[in-house]
Amino acid sequence: MLIKFTGGKVYDPANGVDGEIRDIHVRDGRIVTPSAGETVHQEYNLAGKVVMAGGIDPHSHIGGGKVTIARMMLPEDHQGHEVQRGDLTRSGCGHAVPSTLTAGYRYAEMGYTAAFEPAMLPANARQAHMEMADTPMIDKGAFVMLGSDDYFLRLLTRGAHKDEIKDYIAWSMHAAQALAVKVVNPGGISAFKFNQRALDLDEKHVFYGVTPRDIILTLGRSLQELGVPHPIHIHGCNLGVPGNKDTTLATIRASEGTPIHLTHIQFHSYGTEGDMKFSSGAAEIAELINQYTNVSIDIGQILFGQTCTASGDSMRQYGNTKSAHPKKWVVMDIECDAGCGVVPMKYRDKSFVNALQWAIGLEMFLLVNDPWRVFLTTDHPNGAPFTTYPHLIRLLMDKTFRNEMLRRIHPGAQAATILGSLTREYSLYEIAIMTRAGPARSLGLRDRGHLGPGANADITVYDDNPDREAMFTTPLFVFKNGELIVRNGRIVKVVTGATHVVRPEYDRKRAEKPLKDYFDSYHTVQMENFRLHDDEIITAGCGHAPGTCGCLVVHPTGART
Amino acid sequence: MTAVQAGAQTAPASASQTHAHVTCPFCGLRCDDLEIARAGQTLKVTRNGCDKAKAGFERPLTQPMPRVGGKEVSLPEAIAAAAALIGNARLPAFGGLATDVDGMRAIMSIADKSRGVVDHAFSEAQGRNIKVLQTSGYIMTTLTEARNRADLFIIASDVHTFHPRFFERIVCNEKSMFSEAPPKRTIVFLGEGYDTSAAVGTRIGDVIQINCAKQRIGEIVSALRTLHKGVPLPAGDIAGVPRSQIEDLLARCHKADYGVVVWVPPDLDFPNADLTVHQICEFVKDLNVKQRFAGLSLGGNEGASTAVSVCTWQSGYPLRVSFATGQPKYDANLFAIPKLIASGQTDCLVWLSTFTADLSPPATDIPTVVIGSHDLKLAKEPAVYIPVGTPGIDHKGQLVRCDSVVSLPLRDLERAAGLPRTVDVLAALEAAL
Incomplete structure (x- = not known):
């Protein structure tokens, strides 16, 4: 379904847009550039409105x-x-x-x-x-x-x-x-x-x-x-x-x-x-x-x-x-x-x-x-x-x-x-x-x-x-x-938001060998239970099966822009 | 929603199995180092369990059918009957609340929708701390912190009876983060009739017994505060305890690097016991002006700390809460389910007890829906009984520990009892309202 937001005054600093009158299109939850002649299923006329x-x-x-x-x-x-x-x-x-x-x-x-x-x-x-x-x-x-x-x-x-x-x-x-x-x-x-x-x-x-x-x-x-x-x-x-x-x-x-x-x-x-x-x-x-x-x-x-x-x-x-x-x-x-x-x-x-x-x-x-x-x-x-x-x-x-x-x-x-x-x-x-x-x-x-x-x-x-x-x-x-x-x-509609995480690469085996000893010696929680598993944070809120929805978003690591 | 067919007799995936790092849901300490062996549908604690854990995990599995009016019915029929009772009630009361985080979330949702009251079976005990929190606050510590840091423990309840591994794990541990050769610890038992047998081992130094009735602990702590502030006290014993013993205890407190006062709210079971908790917490605050000292409150059995935490973050208020007006209203006295039953204000009791066989609903004539463990003891046949799985045995889950800081994951031990999850039963029930 293609939704069009027509004629709003758009403030989108990440893209250098400073209060310009712009149309925005959305398909499947994302902002898109529609193909020529694509049917608009729903339109919001935003003339005079501020869009961010x-x-x-x-x-x-x-x-x-x-x-x-x-x-x-x-x-x-x-x-x-x-x-x-x-x-x-x-x-x-x-x-x-x-x-x-x-x-x-x-x-x-x-x-x-x-x-x-x-x-x-x-x-x-x-x-x-x-x-x-x-x-x-x-x-x-x-x-x-x-x-x-x-x-x-x-x-x-x-x-x-x-x-x-x-x-x-x-x-x-x-x-x-x-x-x-x-x-x-x-x-x-x-x-x-x-x-x-x-x-x-x-x-x-x-x-x-x-x-x-x-x-x-x-x-x-x-x-x-x-x-x-x-x-x-x-x-x-x-x-x-x-x-x-x-x-x-x-x-x-x-x-x-x-x-x-x-x-x-x-x-x-x-x-x-x-x-x-x-x-x-x-x-x-x-x-x-x-x-x-x-x-x-x-x-x-x-x-x-x-x-x-x-x-x-x-x-x-x-x-x-x-x-x-x-x-x-x-x-x-x-x-x-x-x-x-x-x-x-x-x-x-x-x-x-x-x-x-x-x-x-x-x-x-x-x-x-x-x-x-x-x-x-x-x-x-x-x-x-x-x-x-x-x-x-x-x-x-x-x-x-x-x-x-x-x-x-x-x-x-x-x-x-x-x-x-x-x-x-x-x-x-x-x-x-x-x-x-x-x-x-x-x-x-x-x-x-x-x-x-x-x-x-x-x-x-x-x-x-x-x-x-x-x-x-x-x-x-x-x-x-x-x-x-x-x-x-x-x-007008209740939704469940996503949880955002970042997972830097590391050597898990190398990290956990001393940590395991440490937890066993001193802690009151086992290392294995200290770690929070994906299914604990995914199924908790949204009711979706793990992996079938966007409720856990893993952002990439890398050089900062 | 996952299947909610009761009694679906699926055989376990494998004949036998050993589970490691198992969290025990049967007391507020939430020990998670248990090893449990399963043979068919029988469980055996093979490592690190206490008597409470053994009693909880090893009890024989019965697989009752749901019942309405004492007659066996299908799960959908039982849910429909329960929904009719709750839906027609003027003020449904959701009690017991011995469940995991997801079960408590589901109770909050259904109580909100049906304009009911929520109250855990142990709210009275837990409320002793909450009253102090809401009037003056406190300085508290947690299990790992006490285990590694404390050099003085003042034990102001019968800890060992309520939490059989507390001493083993928190007091008698041989290793400590901060020293290769950690110093011996002083243990002071403040009160009478405690099981002191666990305070043994190489870490235990002086063990001091101060004999007084639990009702008089507050008096002694009050005397400690007075002496600490340098205010003269009339000569003579205090609460039957020689003055010299109290002065000695104060001197030990002053010498400690990190003292911890431990209490179990349900064990301080006498009128106005919140004032005892208050004295302890204020004494700890007094000492912290110059040194470090902390309180450590235990308890939290039968999912009590989980219920109050979930209730607080979802509604804003700790237990007890009424949704009768469509908004959460908080009154720790007014909304006590025993009082609502006695005064005839509630006309339907929903009792949730999914861990042990012993947290039974109160005897009452009002229609009662029990969502309970397979072997829950029932003095009287309830209007509706729906057997459910135990979190941490029959399905995964999460529970908050007694210190209300750490939460632990619960495992599915895969005995394939065919018992539905509480959260699924309640979701179906809510949908049917």
């Missing part, structure tokens, strides 16, 4: 144990946000940490067709995939967390050959069914278990004797050599600590040309100036990022209101527990593998610190020149729930609106930010880069995030409403694999 690929969220905590701890901890945040069962949809609830079903529906209703869980602990990978399988409508995938796991740290300590380290990283990606690798407070989660309370870039882990710098560089170079498309995804040292901008600057310089992605950089861009000993480091960091083209970032913007922070960074989350609102929190040490910390948070515009955090995120968005290296995130739910994206987009696209908001925040924070002097307004083309083309390219999703022939037909159509918040809140149409799933912001 489906949105892609490259960093959103949607699945895994810490998210479920957060859900369980905060019934008061769900109450009043219950969602009625519909003719097509299941009931659910949620504001800061929605239930899986509700999260999937909300993403689709907002024009997003993919979201990626950035912090999947190897030990918790099975559950992360279960939760993602129960997140309907959108494509999913996850980044496996390494760098505080005992096996990796002992490899580093004994100076293991780089092939051995690469084998282990690749094995972990296969075992956890991962799309990429993330490092969280490199070595710090482990150090906290040895009662270290901070670990800066060049500080030694008290037991292993290695530094965060060693860990980052080893992971970054190994992933590059393995041909994993997404660079090492770094949640750096000292999250939330005033003065951490110096660590961030040093981390950028430490990359030495190795591609790195610095995530939720807003939380890592703090200086110590002023009466409150808290200031913005955004300008300094943005300037360095503009020079270092091997670095990409996402922001982790905060927006005001109640949310919950959920992170693998047990060390820093423990440090943040004094700010918990309401006053309850969980910190966990996990399996000599990782950790987590769940701390509810209420960001207030009348708090100097929160207001400045808000401004720092926006400064960073506006000061980094290349939208291909900045992705739009709130680090859901840590900075704010993902449902605030349309509001955030308006802040970036509408200077007048932004300055109005700026005038409402704590006056001290107004005085401490250069935000009011920044006149940049993002264009729709740049928004399409930050929310589609950029993340897809960075994650190696070659057939997503664009509208060229061969792309998966994940398409979002908006009214060209000058109120960009309203525009991005309620898309006119959303198509997933060429099927209409949302009309006027309401779900």
